[in-house]
Amino acid sequence: MRAAVIVFPGSNCDRDLAVAFRRASGVEPVMVWHKETALPDGIDVVGLPGGFSYGDYLRCGAIAARSPICRAVVDFAARGGAVLGICNGFQVLLEAGLLPGALMRNAGIKFRCKSVALTVGTAGSVFTSTYVAGQTITLPIAHHDGNYTVDADLLARLDAEDRVAFRYVDNPNGSVGDIAGVLSENRRVLGLMPHPERAVEPLQGGTDGAALFASLVSALESA
Amino acid sequence: MKATVHVMLKPGVLDPQGEAVRHALGALGFAGVASVRQGKVIELDLSGEDRAAAEDAVRKMCEKLLANTVIETYHIEIA
Numbered sequence: 001m002r003a004a005v006i007v008f009p010g011s012n013c014d015r016d017l018a019v020a021f022r023r024a025s026g027v028e029p030v031m032v033w034h035k036e037t038a039l040p041d042g043i044d045v046v047g048l049p050g051g052f053s054y055g056d057y058l059r060c061g062a063i064a065a066r067s068p069i070c071r072a073v074v075d076f077a078a079r080g081g082a083v084l085g086i087c088n089g090f091q092v093l094l095e096a097g098l099l100p101g102a103l104m105r106n107a108g109i110k111f112r113c114k115s116v117a118l119t120v121g122t123a124g125s126v127f128t129s130t131y132v133a134g135q136t137i138t139l140p141i142a143h144h145d146g147n148y149t150v151d152a153d154l155l156a157r158l159d160a161e162d163r164v165a166f167r168y169v170d171n172p173n174g175s176v177g178d179i180a181g182v183l184s185e186n187r188r189v190l191g192l193m194p195h196p197e198r199a200v201e202p203l204q205g206g207t208d209g210a211a212l213f214a215s216l217v218s219a220l221e222s223a
Numbered sequence: 224m225k226a227t228v229h230v231m232l233k234p235g236v237l238d239p240q241g242e243a244v245r246h247a248l249g250a251l252g253f254a255g256v257a258s259v260r261q262g263k264v265i266e267l268d269l270s271g272e273d274r275a276a277a278e279d280a281v282r283k284m285c286e287k288l289l290a291n292t293v294i295e296t297y298h299i300e301i302a
Contacts, residue, residue, distance in 0.1 A: 059291055066288060095291065102293040105239045149236065149294060174239070 001220045003029040004043045006073065006089075008064045013050035013086065013197060020197035021047065024213035025221075034067040044220040045082040046073055048089025050142070050195060060103065060145045061091030070096050082126050082220060083189045084212075087143055090181075090191035099182055099191045100158075101150035106143070107174025113142040115206065117169035118180055118194060122162045125183050126219035127190045130211045137208035139194035141172060146193040148175035148182075158182060165190055224269045226281045229298040230290045231262035265289055274301055 003021040007014045018029045029047070030040050039046065053064035064070060070092065077083050077098050085093035093099045106112060115138050120131040131137070150158065155177055158164055166181035173193070181192030196209025232238050241259040248256045267284075269277050281299050290297040 058288070062288065062291070094293075102291055104236070104294060107237065107239050109239050109243045147239070174237070 001025040001044045001217050002027050002042055003045045003047055004032050004039055005029050005047045005049060006032050006034065006069055007049070008034045008051070008053035008067065008092075010053045010055055011049045011051035011088070013088075013195065016195075017047045017049045017086065017197045020200045020209070020213050021045075023200055024210070024217045032069060034064065034069050037068045037072060039069075039072050039076055043076070043081070045084060045216055046076055048073070048083070048085040048092050049197075050087030050089060053088055053092065056145075059091075059095065061088060061093075061095040064088075064092045065095035065097075074098060077184070077189050080186060080188055082216065084127065084216070085189075085191040086195055086197060087141075087146075087193055090193055091145065093189060093191040098189050099184055100154055101148055101182070103145050103193075104147040104149050104174075105145050106147050106172070111142075111144040112146070112172045113140075114172075115140050116172055116180075116194065118166045119169060121164035121167055121181075122183070124162060125165060125187045125190065125215075127183075127212055127215055128165055129219060130215045136169065137211075138199070138206050139196055139209055140198045140205075141194050143173070143193055146173040146175065148173075148177075148179045148193075150176060161185070163187070166192055166194065224271065224274070224277055225302050226267040226269055226277060227300040227302070228265040228267065228281060228285060228289055229262060229300075230265065230285075230295050231260060231298075232294055233296050236294050277301055 021029045120135045163183040167178040196212040199206040199209035241261040245259040285297040
């Protein structure tokens with residue numbers, strides 16, 4: 001499985017994400033600068049990392065979503081490519097229109113930085129197939145704008161279509177329906193606020209994120 | 224020509240920042256502030272003289288970038 005990690009000015013989880021991809025797949029990911037207009041050939045999954053792209057100017061992820069490389073990522077997703085957006089990457093996916101809804105300032109105003117318990121909403125995706133639906137895992141969060149918002153109709157649709165990938169056990173930011181991560185309609189795009197790449201080896205304090213990368217390897221290498 | 228764009232959260236969308244400002248005003252002794260909504264103002268300096276064309280262009284800018292219409296509304300003034 002060959003991964004591309006997009007690097008924006010202000011990204012700060014790009015190297016951690018690359019390590020997580022490499023650890024799971026054994027293949028060195030390609031780091032792609034935001035000014036590139038095309039993805040390298042032969043990419044199986046694109047990762048949008050956490051951080052503060054463009055200093056969070058205007059809205060978190062807003063400028064990054066209009067950068068040259070993001071047009072290529074949108075095209076890649078339209079062709080059925082797998083795209084993983086973590087934290088600021090999730091914000092970019094929403095601003096790019098690849099996922100529905102918006103992320104607002106945390107309901108309690110605070111920047112929340114701690115490990116949180118999540119339930120796995122579905123094992124039915126290339127990102128979650130090695131988890132078990134209903135399983136409780138622990139991943140770190142670190143964000144100021146993670147308050148996921150969708151209207152009631154869309155919320156019902158996300159539930160009906162089994163597109164909520166992860167839910168908070170104890171909601172840290174006011175997200176509607178305790179939603180921590182959502183899937184696209186074709187289930188090939190995942191955006192989530194928690195950081196699975198910060199929980200792939202014991203030295204990081206937990207390994208519950210490793211299964212997400214293992215799921216990708218198992219889905220995309222057999223494809 | 225100058226365009227001023229006001230971007231506000233849609234009515235009904237909880238504004239945690241506005242709510243924090245309201246609490247702080249109360250703590251400073253300002254009574255009677257029932258609610259606070261916080262938005263942003265964006266000023267654009269535009270070339271060209273055609274007012275209608277400018278308004279049209281700014282509307283497209285709002286839809287594409289300046290506002291997130293999932294949660295925000297915008298209001299344009301051309302002067």
